[in-house]
Amino acid sequence: xxxxxxxxxxxxxxxxxxxxxxxxxxxxxxxxxxxxxxxxxxxxxxxxxxxxxxxxxxxxxxxxxxxxxxxxxxxxxxxxxxxxxxxxxxxxxxxxxxxxxxxxxxxxxxxxxxxxxxxxxxxxxxxxxxxxxxxxxxxxxxxxxxxxxxxxxxxxxxxxxxxxxxxxxxxxxxxxxxxxxxxxxxxxxxxxxxxxxxxxxxxxxxxxxxxxxxxxxxxxxxxxxxxxxxxxxxxxxxxxxxxxxxxxxxxxxxxxxxxxxxxxxxxxxxxxxxxxxxxxxxxxxxxxxxxxxxxxxxxxxxxxxxxxxxxxxxxxxxxxxxxxxxxxxxxxxxxxxxxxxxxxxxxxxxxxxxxxxxxxxxxxxxx
Numbered sequence: 001x002x003x004x005x006x007x008x009x010x011x012x013x014x015x016x017x018x019x020x021x022x023x024x025x026x027x028x029x030x031x032x033x034x035x036x037x038x039x040x041x042x043x044x045x046x047x048x049x050x051x052x053x054x055x056x057x058x059x060x061x062x063x064x065x066x067x068x069x070x071x072x073x074x075x076x077x078x079x080x081x082x083x084x085x086x087x088x089x090x091x092x093x094x095x096x097x098x099x100x101x102x103x104x105x106x107x108x109x110x111x112x113x114x115x116x117x118x119x120x121x122x123x124x125x126x127x128x129x130x131x132x133x134x135x136x137x138x139x140x141x142x143x144x145x146x147x148x149x150x151x152x153x154x155x156x157x158x159x160x161x162x163x164x165x166x167x168x169x170x171x172x173x174x175x176x177x178x179x180x181x182x183x184x185x186x187x188x189x190x191x192x193x194x195x196x197x198x199x200x201x202x203x204x205x206x207x208x209x210x211x212x213x214x215x216x217x218x219x220x221x222x223x224x225x226x227x228x229x230x231x232x233x234x235x236x237x238x239x240x241x242x243x244x245x246x247x248x249x250x251x252x253x254x255x256x257x258x259x260x261x262x263x264x265x266x267x268x269x270x271x272x273x274x275x276x277x278x279x280x281x282x283x284x285x286x287x288x289x290x291x292x293x294x295x296x297x298x299x300x301x302x303x304x305x306x307x308x309x310x311x312x313x314x315x316x317x318x319x320x321x322x323x324x325x326x327x328x329x330x331x332x333x334x335x336x337x338x339x340x341x342x343x344x345x346x347x348x349x350x351x352x353x354x355x356x357x358x359x360x361x362x363x364x365x366x367x
Contacts, residue, residue, distance in 0.1 A: 115291035
């Protein structure tokens with residue numbers, strides 16, 4: 001019992017320590033609110049119109065920033081559905097096999113009915129020993145959370161959470177609004193920062209808050225801008241941070257652009273089809289997180305063909321994240337609709353074969 005108790009205490013201490021970066025950010029934000037609203041706007045700005053405008057704009061940006069940050073922290077990462085977990089009989093069968101090739105044969109048999117197209121560097125099925133499941137495409141095991149996370153981007157200590165399929169949009173909005181927050185403070189505080197050095201401010205404690213507010217906001221702006229630009233590039237390329245470091249491997253080999261469908265579709269995978277939800281921290285990403293359409297032209301011979309007669313309707317995961325019970329590869333078509341923004345021109349071969357069939361199925365069959 002002693003070793004088990006010590007492990008529990010260790011895990012408890014680790015969980016507390018993981019919240020320190022979040023607490024640090026919360027304290028910085030709380031102080032910035034006090035310094036900007038009370039010390040700068042109320043105490044230092046004399047013009048009433050300027051004061052009102054500054055406070056209105058500041059609070060709009062502040063609310064959106066805090067809302068996005070909250071959603072990024074407290075949105076639970078999505079894990080692979082039960083279809084990807086090994087059954088009890090499959091676990092026993094896998095444990096009885098000592099040879100790696102025999103185990104791979106078992107895993108390949110199970111993977112035939114799943115929408116899995118990526119492999120390990122050696123070409124093997126991606127399998128998680130700790131979670132006892134076949135990893136969906138773009139899924140990775142987080143050593144901090146000790147779980148497999150769908151479309152895992154990275155584990156962020158500043159939010160004490162894994163950034164993945166469930167909260168990547170929130171993370172992007174958090175970066176955007178925190179950058180706007182810092183830029184707005186820097187821009188509106190600049191003239192009073194200059195007055196500090198020209199002795200144009202009253203000799204009160206407000207002048208020191210104005211000084212440090214400008215320094216902290218400008219420094220955070222630089223780091224946030226670089227991080228936000230990098231993740232904008234990832235969204236445009238439809239890559240995660242992990243995929244940017246190590247390209248996904250398909251049966252035909254490594255392909256860093258394997259999941260890229262073009263700028264418009266890449267963007268809508270994260271932010272959804274409805275423009276009104278793009279700037280709001282509510283879930284609107286497309287798909288289910290377990291399968292993704294690809295731009296590959298090489299069919300995977302181990303995967304069954306999708307039904308040619310299916311014409312799925314476009315639904316975001318916010319409306320229903322349930323994995324389809326029939327052929328699992330149909331979940332890919334949630335991202336490929338018949339609307340103009342998501343349709344693809346069929347190739348000449350496809351036109352001869354399909355005629356006037358749904359153009360959105362072209363990419364799915366190629367995947």
